[in-house]
Structures are given as structure tokens and as C-alpha cells.
Amino acid sequence: MSLxxxxxxxxxxxxxxxxxxxxxxxxxWPGEVVAIVGESGSGKTSLLRVLSGLMLPDSxxxxxxxxxxxxxxxxxxxxxxxxxxxxxxxNPRDGLRMAVSAGGNIGERxxxxxxxxxxxxxxxxxxxxxxVEIDPARMDDPPRxxxxxxxxxxxxxxxxxxxxxxxFMDEPTGGLDxxxxxxxxxxxxxxxxxxxxxxxxxxxxIAAARLLAHRVLxxxxxxxxxxxxxxxVLDDPQHPYTQLLVAxxxxx
Amino acid sequence: xxxxxxAEGLSKHFTLHxxxxxxxxxxxxxxxxVARGECVALAGPSGAGKSTLMRCLYGNYSTGSxxxxxxxxxxxxxxxLADARALRAVRRETMGYVSQFLRVIPRVSAAEIVxxxxxxxxxxxxxxxxxxxxxxxxxxxxxxxxxxxxxxFSGGEQQxxxxxxxxxxxxxxxLLDEPTASLDAANRAVVVSLITEAKARGAAIVGIFHDTxxxxxxxxxxxxxxxxxxxx
Numbered sequence: 001m002s003l004x005x006x007x008x009x010x011x012x013x014x015x016x017x018x019x020x021x022x023x024x025x026x027x028x029w030p031g032e033v034v035a036i037v038g039e040s041g042s043g044k045t046s047l048l049r050v051l052s053g054l055m056l057p058d059s060x061x062x063x064x065x066x067x068x069x070x071x072x073x074x075x076x077x078x079x080x081x082x083x084x085x086x087x088x089x090x091n092p093r094d095g096l097r098m099a100v101s102a103g104g105n106i107g108e109r110x111x112x113x114x115x116x117x118x119x120x121x122x123x124x125x126x127x128x129x130x131x132v133e134i135d136p137a138r139m140d141d142p143p144r145x146x147x148x149x150x151x152x153x154x155x156x157x158x159x160x161x162x163x164x165x166x167x168f169m170d171e172p173t174g175g176l177d178x179x180x181x182x183x184x185x186x187x188x189x190x191x192x193x194x195x196x197x198x199x200x201x202x203x204x205x206i207a208a209a210r211l212l213a214h215r216v217l218x219x220x221x222x223x224x225x226x227x228x229x230x231x232x233v234l235d236d237p238q239h240p241y242t243q244l245l246v247a248x249x250x251x252x
Numbered sequence: 253x254x255x256x257x258x259a260e261g262l263s264k265h266f267t268l269h270x271x272x273x274x275x276x277x278x279x280x281x282x283x284x285x286v287a288r289g290e291c292v293a294l295a296g297p298s299g300a301g302k303s304t305l306m307r308c309l310y311g312n313y314s315t316g317s318x319x320x321x322x323x324x325x326x327x328x329x330x331x332x333l334a335d336a337r338a339l340r341a342v343r344r345e346t347m348g349y350v351s352q353f354l355r356v357i358p359r360v361s362a363a364e365i366v367x368x369x370x371x372x373x374x375x376x377x378x379x380x381x382x383x384x385x386x387x388x389x390x391x392x393x394x395x396x397x398x399x400x401x402x403x404x405f406s407g408g409e410q411q412x413x414x415x416x417x418x419x420x421x422x423x424x425x426x427l428l429d430e431p432t433a434s435l436d437a438a439n440r441a442v443v444v445s446l447i448t449e450a451k452a453r454g455a456a457i458v459g460i461f462h463d464t465x466x467x468x469x470x471x472x473x474x475x476x477x478x479x480x481x482x483x484x
Contacts, residue, residue, distance in 0.1 A: 029337060182358040182359065183359065186359045186360065189357075214336065214337075214340055215336045227336075228314075229311065229336035229339050229340065232311060232313065232314060235307070235312055235313065236307075236312065236313040238267075239269075243270055244269075244270060
């Protein structure tokens, strides 16, 4: 079998007396969607930030495609984030430039990877706006004039336009209306399958995890208490905390 | 004789931590071998553990002890030990499961739901969609519904979408949990012919059939699942 795309071992992180990560190990393979679920404060967002090099752990190792992510330095991690990786923030304002046009937001990321031909960049931006169901006629509008759902779709277009191999997503549907969430989840599901992306997604939404993820990690107080194929973890949870989490979901 | 699906010494219990850790044994030392082209019907009273056994065979439930050997990719794999990725590969290429209820996804049409596992299994999108439409027609789902998400469909219509999805990829191992529960006589007959054809191409099938008429038409033998008498 192939090797994991990203592999982390023995991650420890403390904020004062609070344990954010306690000897966490994670692997993700090419084309695999892994959800990290747990309540607020369980350490899931810290894990995502450490794996993506946005935050350094107290100790541990992170290997991406054979490269030592923690040892490569800030410049190396920024290069990965420009080329091989993408990060979709919960708040689109953290991933977009609100004063730059929608097309510019997409084009900017392409240009950061070396694209120079204006017509091609504009063409790619229009194509990606359509793929995330934003009318390409809105290309020259700044995202501050967009609804929250549109902003989030634009952030996804900006992230995926460079065809990253691994995308980190932090609560991408958080704070959106339910109907908007459904559309966004379906969009993510299709794009991820079409592009064969590996995705590490943090969510507290069990239904979203079931819809999107091949595999689930359950975190509590900085520890991965259970992991496995999504339907097994959700239908036959073993750990008391996972049982509580699954039992707390309201059936629609 | 070759057995694409073998369960050996399978046991399964549930521990309900939210109910004070109550321990519920469901399966004890179950051994079942299913041959190529054979359909085994699980029999036993309601609550005996038929669906639990089915879910263990699919890897949807973990197993306490025992082995579940599936012939896959030219070898044999024990699903009781397989990791998530290996289990996914088995489900993609080798083993299908038709549950009683369709899990609907907002905005995904009936035809896409049926085509999806065929595409995942390596068919071209065009071939998968053609076969999906043909199966839906065969199961008497009107063409006007093929392009719609099944959330608003009746129970019987949803079940037929589920059946088309399960029979699309020609899995070597097929698990059927009450495949005819909410179908009329005409559609039950279609399901009987789908099962008969799957057996003819060599599929190993395990089914739960409350409809004894259907069961008698497709099952080669019955396998009794008996409730565990808790001696404690």
C-alpha cells in the first residue's frame, strides 16, 4: 500500500495548565477525508493548526510527503501552504481579502504559484466561481458584498484553484443557516470526490462528518479517544464519550 | 467449493456506558460460510440479532471476537482486523449492503445515488449512469423521479433507489436487510429476479427476508440466529 500523505506522531501541546494535545497520532492518505469531531475545547482546532504548521506543538513530529514539517522552518511551511496545501477557515474573513474583488481573490492565489497570463487567470477565476455556484458576473464585486454562504464558497474556490493535495477545513459550515450549510456540504462533497483531495476537516456537526468523511477521529481533552471508519464510529461507538456525542444528536 | 464470505466464532456484545455500563450480549460463537452463488437467509425471532450479524459482516459494527473472512483482491481479508481504509476498499470492490432505509443526501438525485458506487468501483460515469437509469426503470421508478433527490419519495420508492444502488456494481458479496419490506407484488418479483441473477453470476448473498414467499424463492438454506439466553 501507499504511504500516508501526512503523518503525525506524539503531538503534545499545552496552554498553561490546559492540555490541548496529549500524545496525538494522525495519518491521512491521498484522497481520504478525515473528520475530527469533539466539543469546543477538545483540542480539535489546535490539532488542525499544528498539522497545517500554523502553530508549533511543544513536542512531536509531523511528516508531509516525507518532509519534516516542524523542522523545515517558516518559509518552507508557507511554501507548502501556497502550493500543496489549502486551508479553509471557519470565518471567510480569515481566508479572503475582503476589499479585493472575488476574481482577484481567486487569481491572487494562482499568481502566488507562478501564473502570470492575465486572460488565463481571469478564465480560471470565472470557471471556479461557476464551480462553487457563484455567478461569474459577480467576478469584479468584492466579497464584503456577498452573503456568508457565498463568501464561504468563494473561500473554497480560492483554496482549490491551485489544486492542492491536502486541504484543512476548520468548521467550514459553522455560523451558516441550515439550508446554506446543506448546499455548502454538498459542494464540498462533490469537489473533494472530483478532485480526489485529501481533506482533514474539523467539525462539531456529526451529520456533516457522516456525509463527508471516510474516517472519523473523536477528540476529548486533547486525546483521540476513538477512531475508525465513519459509519462504525457513529453506529457502534465504543468509548463513553463517543456514545454521549452520538446520543446527543437530534434526529431530524 | 469456494466461500467468498466466512464468519468464524463471531461474538458481539454492546456496552452502554450511558446506562451505567450495562452489557448486552447479542451474538455468541456464530459460524457461517456462504458459497459462491448461494443465498443464505437469516432466520430467527425479532431481536435475535439478525441485523446485528448483518452489520458485523459489513463492518458497520465492530466484532468482539472471531473472524470475518472475505475474498477480496485475489486474497482473503479479515474484516474484524481490517483498518478503515482496507474496509473501504472491500466495500468499494467486493461487498455491498442494502439496508432497509435509504440515507438521503440533500441535492443528490436518485440516479446519482445509484451511479455513485459504480463510479467509485471504476466504471466510467457514462456507463454508470446508463446502468443506473436502466435499474431504476426495471424497478418501476418513473423517469420523472430519476433526476430528483429522493428526500420527498415514498418509502417504497426510496427502497427501490436503495436496491438499484446495491445491485448496480455486481458485488461478489451482497448483504440484503429486508429488501422487499415496503414493496408491492410487482416490485417484489423484480427483486426476486435481481437476486436470482446475482446468484447466477456467482454472488454470495446473505439476506433477512420477513416475506416468506420471497425467501422461499431465493434462499438456498436458512441459517438460524437464536437469541442468547443470558445465564447470568
